[in-house]
Amino acid sequence: MNAKTNVAQGRRFTDDAPAETSTTVAAGTRIEGTLTGSAPLDVSGTIEGGIDVDALVWVRPDGHVKGEISARSLVVEGHLDARIDVRERIELRANSKVRGDLQATEVAIADGAFYEGRIEMEGAGGGSGSGALRFQEKRRSG
Numbered sequence: 001m002n003a004k005t006n007v008a009q010g011r012r013f014t015d016d017a018p019a020e021t022s023t024t025v026a027a028g029t030r031i032e033g034t035l036t037g038s039a040p041l042d043v044s045g046t047i048e049g050g051i052d053v054d055a056l057v058w059v060r061p062d063g064h065v066k067g068e069i070s071a072r073s074l075v076v077e078g079h080l081d082a083r084i085d086v087r088e089r090i091e092l093r094a095n096s097k098v099r100g101d102l103q104a105t106e107v108a109i110a111d112g113a114f115y116e117g118r119i120e121m122e123g124a125g126g127g128s129g130s131g132a133l134r135f136q137e138k139r140r141s142g
Helices: none
Strands: 023-026 028-039 041-043 046-053 055-057 064-072 073-076 081-088 091-092 098-099 103-104 104-110 114-116 119-121 132-135
Touching: 023 028, 028 119, 041 046, 055 064, 064 073, 073 081, 081 091, 103 104, 104 119
Parallel strands: 023 041, 028 046, 041 055, 046 064, 055 073, 064 081, 073 091, 081 098, 081 103, 091 104, 098 114, 103 119, 104 132
Antiparallel strands: none
């Protein structure tokens, strides 16, 4: 699999993401406090507090995060009630429900996603193709 992503053709940036060992918060697990680390984070449970991860954070359909999120990139299929500061890209999938302010270089919101808050895109419009994107979910997550 090629680690490059072709966003211009409408592909999700996680389609070609290399397999990395990730930290998992499983369904039925509840964490109170701030979760920090450098490995990717996969959330199917509940985190109340915050996330500070220097990697991809993926909130799965059963996942819920309430607090602040700081990460390299973020994919949301579940529920967020958070202030979000991501260095690269945020992707809100079709069934996601997000309340909070987003800050990133690039934000993609699928048809069917619920979003309430403000979006601030640093570096958008600088000629790099960054900015707000809309996409239609065609496949289930995998």
